[in-house]
Amino acid sequence: MGATKTEHFTDKQNDIATLSKALGHPARVAIIDYLLSVDACICGDIVNELPLAQATVSQHLKELKNAGLIKGSIEGNAICYCIDEKALQKMQQYFAKVSDRLARKKSKC
Amino acid sequence: MGATKTEHFTDKQNDIATLSKALGHPARVAIIDYLLSVDACICGDIVNELPLAQATVSQHLKELKNAGLIKGSIEGNAICYCIDEKALQKMQQYFAKVSDRLARKKSKC
DNA sequence: GTTTAATATTGCAATATTACGATAGTATTT
């Protein structure tokens, strides 16, 4: 074996897992951080910001894009990446709900 | 190669990545969901809740514990698992901050 | 002390991820 058994879990669980997995690498968290720090959708220079080879960064960007966390649009001979708010809102809402439920729990450990 | 280059990223980035990675599998999201749904720290029966073999569930629990998302305390001949609020609060705060920064961004795509 | 119940660990096979050099593609510039 080795393949994840996604079919046994709910869509919501698979959804949160997919987004979490995409953020499960420091380089990808760093990319999100960088896209947040520049007040614009950035064309190019993400590669220069990260201590990784261009091919590796490209792969990380692809994963973030596949998970729906960022979008890229072609802008001349460069590509303009920016954060997809919807996905991050989904995460925010999930953890807000979790925190809320934790606060209501009577029996703590 | 193949090993993650954690040393090139900030502690905060590695921290969020570690927690995200731990939630990057539907079974582990399901475990968190289940621990939230029962208003108690559960001893046993997590295995029965999941469509996976006991050994596999045990492994997932170990990963959640290593990431600091859950804690387990021995309770007789069973083990009592419960959510570690601190880790989930950290995630909640991170995404709240991200959402806040997104809301302030002037230039959208 | 032996059985029983609940978890953990080990060992292994299948698959996925991470990283990078080399190369290809695409659009601008000259």
Next chain:
DNA sequence: AAATACTATCGTAATATTGCAATATTAAAC
């Protein structure tokens, strides 16, 4: 059209993850 700049993809090696059967561990119950 050739050179340049930016990004994606391919190929490959190293490592990590997923899943489970089998086995170990641990503590209660008998």
